[in-house]
Amino acid sequence: TSNAEWWRSAVVYQVYPRSFADSDGDGIGDLLGIRSRLDYLQNLDVDVIWLSPIYCSPQDDNGYDISDYEAIDPVFGTLDDFDNLLADVHSRGMKLVMDLVVNHTSDEHPWFVESASSRENPKRDWYVWRDQPNNWESFFSGSAWQWHDETEQHFLHLFSRKQPDLNWENGDVRQSIYAMMRWWLDRGVDGFRMDVINLISKDPGLPNGKPIAGTPFGDGFPHFSYGPRVHEYLQEMNESVFGGRSGTYLTVGEMPGVTVEQAQRFTDPARGEVNMVFQFEHVGLDHGPSGKWEARTLDLVELKESMAKWQQGLGDVGWNSLYWNNHDQPRAVSRFGDDGEHREKSAQALGAILHLQRGTPFVYQGEELGMTNVHALSIDHVSDIESLNFYQSALAAGTSQESAMASIQRIGRDNARTPMQWGPTGGFSDGEPWIALNPNTTVVNAAAQVGVEGSVFEFYRTLIALRHEVPAVVHGDFRLVEPLHPTLFAFERRFSGTLLTVAANFGTAPLSYPIAGEWLLGNYEQAEGPLRPWEVRIYRQD
Numbered sequence: 001t002s003n004a005e006w007w008r009s010a011v012v013y014q015v016y017p018r019s020f021a022d023s024d025g026d027g028i029g030d031l032l033g034i035r036s037r038l039d040y041l042q043n044l045d046v047d048v049i050w051l052s053p054i055y056c057s058p059q060d061d062n063g064y065d066i067s068d069y070e071a072i073d074p075v076f077g078t079l080d081d082f083d084n085l086l087a088d089v090h091s092r093g094m095k096l097v098m099d100l101v102v103n104h105t106s107d108e109h110p111w112f113v114e115s116a117s118s119r120e121n122p123k124r125d126w127y128v129w130r131d132q133p134n135n136w137e138s139f140f141s142g143s144a145w146q147w148h149d150e151t152e153q154h155f156l157h158l159f160s161r162k163q164p165d166l167n168w169e170n171g172d173v174r175q176s177i178y179a180m181m182r183w184w185l186d187r188g189v190d191g192f193r194m195d196v197i198n199l200i201s202k203d204p205g206l207p208n209g210k211p212i213a214g215t216p217f218g219d220g221f222p223h224f225s226y227g228p229r230v231h232e233y234l235q236e237m238n239e240s241v242f243g244g245r246s247g248t249y250l251t252v253g254e255m256p257g258v259t260v261e262q263a264q265r266f267t268d269p270a271r272g273e274v275n276m277v278f279q280f281e282h283v284g285l286d287h288g289p290s291g292k293w294e295a296r297t298l299d300l301v302e303l304k305e306s307m308a309k310w311q312q313g314l315g316d317v318g319w320n321s322l323y324w325n326n327h328d329q330p331r332a333v334s335r336f337g338d339d340g341e342h343r344e345k346s347a348q349a350l351g352a353i354l355h356l357q358r359g360t361p362f363v364y365q366g367e368e369l370g371m372t373n374v375h376a377l378s379i380d381h382v383s384d385i386e387s388l389n390f391y392q393s394a395l396a397a398g399t400s401q402e403s404a405m406a407s408i409q410r411i412g413r414d415n416a417r418t419p420m421q422w423g424p425t426g427g428f429s430d431g432e433p434w435i436a437l438n439p440n441t442t443v444v445n446a447a448a449q450v451g452v453e454g455s456v457f458e459f460y461r462t463l464i465a466l467r468h469e470v471p472a473v474v475h476g477d478f479r480l481v482e483p484l485h486p487t488l489f490a491f492e493r494r495f496s497g498t499l500l501t502v503a504a505n506f507g508t509a510p511l512s513y514p515i516a517g518e519w520l521l522g523n524y525e526q527a528e529g530p531l532r533p534w535e536v537r538i539y540r541q542d
């Protein structure tokens with residue numbers, strides 16, 4: 001890999017600052033807390049740290065509603081704390097990527113305050129105002145439009161009412177965002193994770209979406225998820241922000257609904273847009289017809305088919321990001337594995353299946369420990385705006401509290417946001433955490449795993465070492481084997497004479513699958529014979 005494309009052989013660790021490590025006992029994680037845990041991340045040997053938003057924000061959506069892009073929210077610390085953290089990260093040979101949230105701002109951002117002050121304000125056109133709303137629904141339930149009494153118009157917010165969408169058609173908006181990004185690059189950051197960046201271009205005229213049965217809304221998604229100018233904007237951004245700079249940066253675009261064909265265009269290096277995208281196909285396979293809140297049984301054959309399609313689809317052009325979970329998705333081991341009897345083995349099997357694929361793996365904080373979903377006892381324990389809005393609208397639509405709570409317990413975002421489990425009593429904070437600790441911290445915690453052979457942590461450390469040492473892990477092409485097998489997930493990676501074979505048993509019934517070559521790694525002690533419950537084996541042939 002040329003240095004220019006260092007991100008192809010990198011492993012990224014996502015930190016959710018609110019829940020990672022609290023240094024001042026206020027119950028909310030912060031920058032000094034993250035800094036105090038850099039030994040842990042260096043020991044795991046990750047290459048990049050992605051920080052979810054730490055900017056000034058009313059925290060309506062936990063920081064994804066920004067009121068000042070060039071200031072650190074005091075709850076997380078100061079710009080000095082940030083500079084010191086960045087210097088420390090760099091001195092350890094790691095890199096740091098910021099979260100770029102520019103499809104929308106907070107309604108408390110001065111840009112919106114000005115825009116809302118009067119119809120004549122020069123920044124009126126920085127946002128999307130209309131006399132008449134269309135029928136688009138917000139991602140967080142309800143209409144995507146909010147009436148504004150003072151200026152008697154509606155403004156667009158695809159997410160919460162406190163997250164008005166920016167109007168990217170306006171060149172001044174774009175130039176202000178590019179200047180802000182350059183400001184952070186000048187400060188030394190190594191790239192950006194770009195929030196819902198495929199939503200920034202809306203279809204002209206903002207046409208109504210196809211009506212959604214049983215709701216007053218229409219499906220606006222096709223009209224803003226791949227707008228006519230999205231490629232133009234990303235190329236302009238790339239040129240204006242990264243053009244002419246000697247350094248090379250990691251850019252990953254979060255793109256709900258993106259297809260393989262679109263991703264080939266977004267990540268083709270020749271087009272100068274982004275290095276990789278977060279696609280959502282595999283994290284939508286257990287969504288029912290009406291969306292994420294309706295359960296659908298996950299089928300391994302479908303999961304394999306989806307992953308193989310993306311592996312092959314971006315095999316020649318472009319590049320994949322690889323992830324099982326993040327701060328918006330439930331915990332991987334609870335969703336795709338078995339967080340009961342086989343928690344450790346299934347967490348390790350999931351880790352191997354993801355990290356041995358072609359692309360850049362993202363580890364979400366706590367995934368390397370096999371952290372699980374938390375069984376939120378009641379709506380009073382829920383803090384995520386998406387879940388709270390869903391609960392309200394579900395009850396208004398006649399859903400029972402039990403069934404709405406069951407959906408939130410299964411797939412709500414708070415499952416990913418409980419405090420990092422550093423020790424048997426938690427170790428996240430000396431104060432009362434902003435969100436309840438998962439009581440299984442007594443058994444699932446870093447102190448019980450770091451340096452302990454056979455632990456999920458040590459297994460993840462070995463997977464990351466494999467990517468750093470074995471070129472085939474980075475560059476090998478991908479071939480799925482036994483695609484229709486209901487419990488076997490197996491594939492091959494080939495690169496300049498090396499063949500890696502990965503085979504995992506996604507069940508508990510013994511599964512025989514003989515593999516040729518030298519046994520490289522597994523989550524059980526080495527043994528021939530059938531694969532045991534949630535066993536994964538990696539073999540190498542040269």
Ligand SMILES: O=C(CO[C@H]1O[C@H](CO)[C@@H](O)[C@H](O)[C@H]1O)[C@@H](O)[C@H](O)[C@H](O)CO
Nearest residue numbers: 061064101139159195196256292328386
């Ligand atoms: O697609 C997004 C966008 O998420 C990004 O954008 C959202 C708005 O900024 C923010 O809430 C998320 O935290 C951020 O990652 C999610 O809202 C997703 O659809 C949903 O949460 C899954 O249920």
